[in-house]
Amino acid sequence: MRVYDVEGFPNPARVRIALAEKGAVDDVQFVSVDVMNGEHRSAEYVSKNPDASVPLLELDDGTYLSQCTAITEYIDGTYSGASLCGQSPKERAIIHMMNRRAENGLLDAVGDYFHHATPGLGPTLETNQVADWGKLRKSKAIETMRYLDDTLKSRTYVAGDTFSMADITVFAGLAFADFAKIEIPAELTHLSAWRKKVAARPSINA
Template structure:
């Protein structure tokens, strides 16, 4: 088993954090040079035709991509500690928030990266600056909503750390790389990030 990734990027970070939280060590990581376009070369496209990292390659050569699918695989292999919920209600709640964060925060900041900044440079086949700026605004709106949600909660789904927190951390991580600060007035989100940053998995 091995994981194809580009370590500095946000979706690979989600898998790294997930594995660190589970205490799963020793899976080799193979670096795919995304800024140089290695993820669009035939050898990698044969593993993930969608040309994105991360991809988990199993010992029989089968490949699983999509960050949440990879995390689901490890959650089923090693259920403890549960990061995707234990009861039906917890599972549904975590999935709801994971998806909300992914769509409203991670996807908008990624769109800003690709359209509102130089992004991946010559690898960007189409850029629309205005669309990028609109997504920067959507990213700020998402931070505000998530700050509201975190009022009175330690983590996204209450007192237990979950995949929803990992997704949020990775979205804010990309925001940080792009020098988009969390406004000081978002005290819940700032407090949450401090708590999550102090977990060993945050530097996985």
């Protein structure tokens, strides 16, 4: 398998963590995409991934999978070890629900702020910026942090008692928030404690 990505970017980090959690990092060839020079928008890359985004998983049979949730689902179902997507229908539903809330309310919200209300990746890549939208999404990211802090008062992890892809998404979202200079409010002690715990997992630094 090949993973097309940019090391250090938030969504590629989600897939790298998932691979590490399943002990599958050595089964993958990582292919760096030159996003800063627009390689992800080239005709060749878009023919593989119409989303023009990273990461992208290429399977041995030539199938291409984009979108982190889909890629994580494939990794989780292919490799043994603790499930990242849940076992029972209820577990899977809760994990997918929380993962989507983390995507839309935190990671994507931070991304919208970064790409619209800051210089982002520079004028060549950041076209059609809408600053007011970016600022609104920053507020959404902080609101979601508060929601997650409240959730973690009664849960060990974001979607329940076991680590899941929802935790990976939140962790990546908070890392992106750091980069975009959106701080976790000091009073959100449950979220900060959860983050410290997750940061100690071997997969985070694999």
